[in-house]
Amino acid sequence: MSTPDTRRPPGPASRLATTLAILRRPHQWYREKQERWGDTFTLKSANGDVLVTGDPELVRCIFALSEEQATSFATEAAVPVLGEHSVLTTTGEPHRRSRRLIMPAFSGDRLRALGSRMRAITLEQAEHWPQRGAFPVHEGLLDISLQIIVETVFGARTADEIRRASDHTARATHALHPTLLFSPLLQFGLLGLSPWDRFRKAREGFHDVLREIVAERRAGERGDDVLSTLLDARDDEGNPMADEELLQQLLALLVAGHETTSIAMTWAIHWLQRSPEALGRLHEELAAIEDVATHDMATLPWLGAVCRETLRLWPIVPDVLRTLKVPCDIGPWHLPAGHGVAAVPALTHYRPELYPEPDAFRPERFLDAHPRPWEWFPFGGGIRRCVGASFATFEMAQVLGVLFATLDFSLVDSGEVLPVRRNITLAPRGGVPVTCQLRARPR
Numbered sequence: 001m002s003t004p005d006t007r008r009p010p011g012p013a014s015r016l017a018t019t020l021a022i023l024r025r026p027h028q029w030y031r032e033k034q035e036r037w038g039d040t041f042t043l044k045s046a047n048g049d050v051l052v053t054g055d056p057e058l059v060r061c062i063f064a065l066s067e068e069q070a071t072s073f074a075t076e077a078a079v080p081v082l083g084e085h086s087v088l089t090t091t092g093e094p095h096r097r098s099r100r101l102i103m104p105a106f107s108g109d110r111l112r113a114l115g116s117r118m119r120a121i122t123l124e125q126a127e128h129w130p131q132r133g134a135f136p137v138h139e140g141l142l143d144i145s146l147q148i149i150v151e152t153v154f155g156a157r158t159a160d161e162i163r164r165a166s167d168h169t170a171r172a173t174h175a176l177h178p179t180l181l182f183s184p185l186l187q188f189g190l191l192g193l194s195p196w197d198r199f200r201k202a203r204e205g206f207h208d209v210l211r212e213i214v215a216e217r218r219a220g221e222r223g224d225d226v227l228s229t230l231l232d233a234r235d236d237e238g239n240p241m242a243d244e245e246l247l248q249q250l251l252a253l254l255v256a257g258h259e260t261t262s263i264a265m266t267w268a269i270h271w272l273q274r275s276p277e278a279l280g281r282l283h284e285e286l287a288a289i290e291d292v293a294t295h296d297m298a299t300l301p302w303l304g305a306v307c308r309e310t311l312r313l314w315p316i317v318p319d320v321l322r323t324l325k326v327p328c329d330i331g332p333w334h335l336p337a338g339h340g341v342a343a344v345p346a347l348t349h350y351r352p353e354l355y356p357e358p359d360a361f362r363p364e365r366f367l368d369a370h371p372r373p374w375e376w377f378p379f380g381g382g383i384r385r386c387v388g389a390s391f392a393t394f395e396m397a398q399v400l401g402v403l404f405a406t407l408d409f410s411l412v413d414s415g416e417v418l419p420v421r422r423n424i425t426l427a428p429r430g431g432v433p434v435t436c437q438l439r440a441r442p443r
Helices: 015-024 026-037 056-063 075-082 092-106 108-126 137-153 159-175 178-182 195-219 226-232 243-257 259-273 276-287 301-313 389-406
Strands: 040-045 048-053 070-072 320-324 328-330 333-335 340-343 407-411 419-422 425-428 433-438
Touching: 015 026, 015 040, 015 419, 026 040, 048 056, 056 320, 056 328, 056 340, 070 075, 075 178, 075 243, 092 108, 092 226, 092 243, 108 137, 108 389, 137 159, 137 226, 137 243, 137 259, 137 389, 159 195, 159 243, 178 195, 195 226, 195 243, 226 243, 243 259, 259 276, 259 301, 259 389, 259 407, 259 425, 276 301, 276 389, 301 389, 389 407
Parallel strands: 048 340
Antiparallel strands: 040 048, 070 320, 320 340, 328 333, 407 433, 419 425
């Protein structure tokens, strides 16, 4: 009887240097190590050893892991931050229950009902952009994305609700540093002065506002917003979500979908302004629209391809991590329980056999092609794929469609833009400074 091969692929040796590099510049670091160690290598992180791969077949193996075989990486560390009922921290049947309750809120019909408000918010805010002079476009997109999540996800309606929910949502987002999610050692109090203290205070303010909105929605009329759908959701035994579970799920949707989407849209503007042919083709597509306020931008083929190509180049998350519960084979590697595995889109998305000229912005590659789930995975994959993926791509299309139909942008700096860590994802350094002016619509 043969003995399983328990060797590991080689990789960088320094645990501290690796952890710091992944926190600061994961995209570039992974690609640099791929050149040195190949498609699959082992890294040593603060949370243990991880087999890293960009090989599509090994990515497929990782995404095929069941809840009985693997769980999200460092889930226990995130529980004090996100809560024990969050879709981001639960495992097994509780996780499957959370997904069954949440996913209907992001169905096609539900999203289309939210589209008009997304476009209206974008028109209202972008109307004032030309008067700002040069400004980081990411700041403007953050404001738009914040108002979209406050109104269409949290269900804020009155001006006071929107203002208070926006203020507390922004504070909670700014206070959540990624190290708090993955490092229990930093989850300590220090007379109200530690990062953990600041986050807990911000989270409580966020929860207080949402508790008021939840109470009003329970007692009054529902709307088209995600919260209303979650309030009506029932599990297999006919039970609704309790208030604390609702609050934790809404925090999860905020963490997964606010800054991440605004950053993806910032990258899209960056790439379009550096690609005159792609930009011209988008303007042609948008020129055929009679009414920007009423047209579902998610139906536009070229705009959809622009969004997907942007997410290929700069995926929402730099890596998709799992921790093995039992010994598993990932390709030729036999790994013990407790070992980490990571599918890295920054490696897979830049493979020339999948995407010729991988460093180039070429939306046309997504017009007819439909990559397999282990070849394009900006939202993760497998049984823990991001529940809000459809919401994010839908929002990207609505906002970018309105912006490019109504504004002409100019980059202030046409040089290379480097990514920097922004909470759980990577943002372009400087936020992509632009100027803009109202775009003349063809008659």
